[in-house]
Amino acid sequence: MTGKYRLKRFALMIPALALVVSCAPVRSRLKLVQGNICFSQGMYAKAAGFYMEAMDDPATAPYAAYSLGAVYLAMEQDDAALTRFSEAEKNASVEENRELIYRSRYNSGIIRFTNGDFEEAASDFKRALEVDGSRVDAKLNFELSILSLMRKNESAHVRTTQKGSVTEDDARRKSEILFNFVRKKESNRWKSWDFAGETDTSGPDY
Numbered sequence: 792m793t794g795k796y797r798l799k800r801f802a803l804m805i806p807a808l809a810l811v812v813s814c815a816p817v818r819s820r821l822k823l824v825q826g827n828i829c830f831s832q833g834m835y836a837k838a839a840g841f842y843m844e845a846m847d848d849p850a851t852a853p854y855a856a857y858s859l860g861a862v863y864l865a866m867e868q869d870d871a872a873l874t875r876f877s878e879a880e881k882n883a884s885v886e887e888n889r890e891l892i893y894r895s896r897y898n899s900g901i902i903r904f905t906n907g908d909f910e911e912a913a914s915d916f917k918r919a920l921e922v923d924g925s926r927v928d929a930k931l932n933f934e935l936s937i938l939s940l941m942r943k944n945e946s947a948h949v950r951t952t953q954k955g956s957v958t959e960d961d962a963r964r965k966s967e968i969l970f971n972f973v974r975k976k977e978s979n980r981w982k983s984w985d986f987a988g989e990t991d992t993s994g995p996d997y
Contacts, residue, residue, distance in 0.1 A: 819848035
């Protein structure tokens, strides 16, 4: 991946949740903090244990689920990470947990793109933009996912030439038509989004 089309993964970040989840009992917030400390030291199994305990409280459950997703992602357990990011999203609300939902969808897109599931990756990045349409990384990654999907489909079409189903020129022409249609459709939607430029999301900002 070169040029502007580079897939950017969020730096794994566990926010200082105890500062914002003030309605949660002290014990639940403490478990999150303990998990954060273990995570920062690379003690992922121990961190996961603290986050699992924090899952018991509804106020901290979405953040604990996201944090577990980050742990599994760091351990390269993609399926488990996707499950936890989805769980975090379902237990959160856009009004109160906008950044949490955005990051869950964005990182899910990263996982699916890395695994070659470009269609689902594009869907995740698009859903992330529905939460915050100003994020440049999500916009570029959405476009990269579409491009990768087009190339994948084009390659599949070209392979069928050996059977005489289509010609390489036909495959390329169909791919270009579809991609131009997608670009035009998405550009119309992006006009309604506030393009505020790339924000710094690499540090604790909850």
